[in-house]
Amino acid sequence: MQNAKMIQALNEQLNKELFSAYFYLAMQAYFSSHNLDGFTNYFRVQVQEERDHALGFFNYLNKIGGKVTLTEIQEPQNDFSSPLEVFELALKHEQFITQSIYSLMDIAREIKDHTTEIFLQWFITEQSEEEENMGRIVNRLKLIKEDGAGLFMIDNELSQRLYTP
Numbered sequence: 001m002q003n004a005k006m007i008q009a010l011n012e013q014l015n016k017e018l019f020s021a022y023f024y025l026a027m028q029a030y031f032s033s034h035n036l037d038g039f040t041n042y043f044r045v046q047v048q049e050e051r052d053h054a055l056g057f058f059n060y061l062n063k064i065g066g067k068v069t070l071t072e073i074q075e076p077q078n079d080f081s082s083p084l085e086v087f088e089l090a091l092k093h094e095q096f097i098t099q100s101i102y103s104l105m106d107i108a109r110e111i112k113d114h115t116t117e118i119f120l121q122w123f124i125t126e127q128s129e130e131e132e133n134m135g136r137i138v139n140r141l142k143l144i145k146e147d148g149a150g151l152f153m154i155d156n157e158l159s160q161r162l163y164t165p
């Protein structure tokens with residue numbers, strides 16, 4: 001089913017997912033420059049996941065015969081003041097992405113595009129997991145405040161995150 005509004009919104013989401021990968025790559029670079037290897041690993045995995053999300057929209061557009069239109073990717077913030085600032089920004093970004101996926105779902109429902117609804121369902125589940133994970137880390141970073149030992153404990157835990165495509 002071809003609907004211009006739906007195709008445009010799916011393309012915009014593809015761009016947003018590519019931006020997410022770019023934004024998290026900047027965060028990966030920040031942690032890498034501070035030798036926090038676990039945090040670096042966390043964002044390395046996150047970048048890979050975002051790239052997969054972007055490809056999910058790319059492949060879906062191809063599958064339904066919708067034209068893929070690639071547009072400019074916005075420059076992300078490149079400087080951060082603390083690990084807490086990074087995770088607060090990442091959580092805020094995920095909340096924005098969740099709202100964006102909800103808007104896609106609203107369009108799919110409005111035009112009774114059930115195939116796209118089913119496709120989007122996976123992203124809705126994924127978004128609630130992303131927000132939960134990032135929210136947990138924000139809370140823990142707030143708890144430890146400036147405590148170096150606490151930061152290294154979290155760093156160690158985040159080194160365990162695996163990329164599971």
Ligand code: OFO
Nearest residue numbers: 017020050053097
């Ligand atoms: Fe693609 O979920 Fe994050 O942004």
